[in-house]
Amino acid sequence: MEEAAGLSLRSVAGVIGFIFASSQKTANEQQDTIQGHGKKDSAEPEPAAASGGQGVRGGKKDRSGQGNVDQLEGLQQHQQNTTKAGGYRISDKKSKQNIDNANKKIKSLEDVENQ
């Protein structure tokens, strides 16, 4: 149990690390760009502009308009997989409700055969 919890925490940390490693790279690229233009004196890295969704990447306007949509989707899928407590990682809610509705209509053996 503890081992499973540890694995789960490690995998969460791994995904977050992966997502933000790319953001940090962007931040570093941005820092290079800005420093190259002599606009910043401090050695402190620039904020990870694109990582939160603002329309700036590498010191340039993000013309893709995507922001973090892929990273968020990766995080969403990871979250759904790691917190899964039974059931599917794809949609089945409607089909599940439809079974319940079919169950409620059963009144006789004949109904069971016809559902």
Next chain:
Amino acid sequence: MEEFLEKRAEEAEEAEDWQTALELWKELAAKNQEVSFFVRYGSVAEKLERWEEAENAFTQALRLEPTSSLIMENMGSLWAYRTDKGEADSFQTAKQWFLHALKHERNARLLTHLGATYVALDDNAAARDTFEEAITIDPDYEEALYNLAALDEKTNPQRSVELLERAIQIDPDYAIAHQMLGRLFQRAQDLPRAEYHFRRSLEIDPADYWSNMYMANLLGVQGRNAEAEQVYRFATSLHPEIAGGIETFARFLESIGKDEEARKVRTQQP
């Protein structure tokens, strides 16, 4: 007497008083040995996560009606959801039950369940074939359309959009279909349409964490920082335990020069 008990059981189920419903369906099943009561009993036991009890009830129903596709489908669904057994083995057992059920009947609902099970077992090719068959049988089965779109989201976004647009024609309030359309249009750089679908998803389910996060990200991309911040703040208040969401929000705040706010957001993490 039986009718009175049945009525009470129906009312308890309607009121989501699962415990009372369980006791009543169980009593009716034991007294009458009828398929319908065993199925209802099993279904409510499943809702209460009383997995063994649910399995026993469906087994009793199958003993009375051994060729019922619906009871086999119930059994498959039970195995897909139960959490008291190993996940891989449970999905394998679910698949076997759905395949047994298909020998007696092929319908879109059953095929959608089987397709979802194939996805859980990482067999996307079989899942695709199964969802395709579901929409061949019933072109208006929106959940099969959605699931097929999910399989195509990265590899064939154009088809994914077409499938989802069919799904929301059938059910305009299909929130997760709107959410996926929002992502697809954002990737296609059609930001107004992306926003429309994220907003529709939030109209249907205002407290959906991921739709709020996608919306906030889209607003941030457009430089609508005050709105983005507000939506991020709301989303992360819904699920402060999702560390990746908190970090996304903090990074956004840093990107707009709110370093102190970002620090606060990170320290508020549970």
